[in-house]
Amino acid sequence: MIINILAGGPETRLPSLTDKKWQDDVWVGVDRGVLRLLQQNIQPSKAFGDFDSITQNELSFVRERLRSLEISPAEKDEVDLELALNWAVEQNPSLVRIFGATGGRMDHMFGAVQLLYKGLNADIPIQMIDRQNIVSMHLPGCHEVEQDAAYGYISFVPFSEEIRGLTLEGFKYPLTNHIITWGSTLCISNELIQQRGTFSFAAGILMMIRSND
Incomplete structure (x- = not known):
């Protein structure tokens, strides 16, 4: 099983999410990434986030299309992407890919790079991918x-x-x-x-x- 996690980074940095090479993978949305998956007609198996980066109308759209949605508090010890990655690692996949983690805030990007270290401890390869780069540890x-x-x-x-x-x-x-x-x-x-x-x-x-x- 391969798990793809879509975070909320700039859409211009994303490769095509509907490419056939991803079609059999499990998708997980993080914050605005949940909205983008649904807009691409990709049903996320899991959703994480405080959803402070989307409007109330967009949140209503998300609620209508997800059977269960757990909204995390904005003030917490882990960022939403880390919560999603923790869940993904617990599923013991063969690979985790992270999309939407580059091109926006630098603190978020460097935090995402640090999260690749979690894969080493779990013996699960993790890749951070955008339109121009693939990063692995x-x-x-x-x-x-x-x-x-x-x-x-x-x-x-x-x-x-x-x-x-x-x-x-x-x-x-x-x-x-x-x-x-x-x-x-x-x-x-x-x-x-x-x-x-x-x-x-x-x-x-x-x-x-x-x-x-």
Whole structure:
């Protein structure tokens, strides 16, 4: 089972929500994301939010189309996206995708990036996706990556203070047993030169960002 979570970020940053590649997935709406799913004729299996970003008329539209709607208080310890992600992880899916978490407030975006860490603890891959980027977080080991014409550039950014033993194979700019630290831009904007490549490292937590222009 794959769970897609749609948050309330700018609509211009979203890929097509009705693409056939998502059609068998479970959808979850967060705040304005619930409204957008319903407007796209996508029925969310779960809805989270205080819904302070939509009008009363829009909220009435949401209430009419969802059998049960639990509205969380605006003042709470977790943001709505974290509540949705906690629920998604509890379902033990094979993958969680987060949409609508970029392009708006920077605090919300960086908070969403931090939430990717939850997947490492649960051994569930989480991707944060918008029209231009796919962000994922990885623990030490060897990881395979395939060419994707839609996201041709691949960057690696340390989430922990230090990444030890980083090796890139099948890339335009390969590395062998390298150390990268906070503040380094060495691994920004690489590309695969083969259909498949690998990145591996011995210690740390690494973010991979796949992008297009």
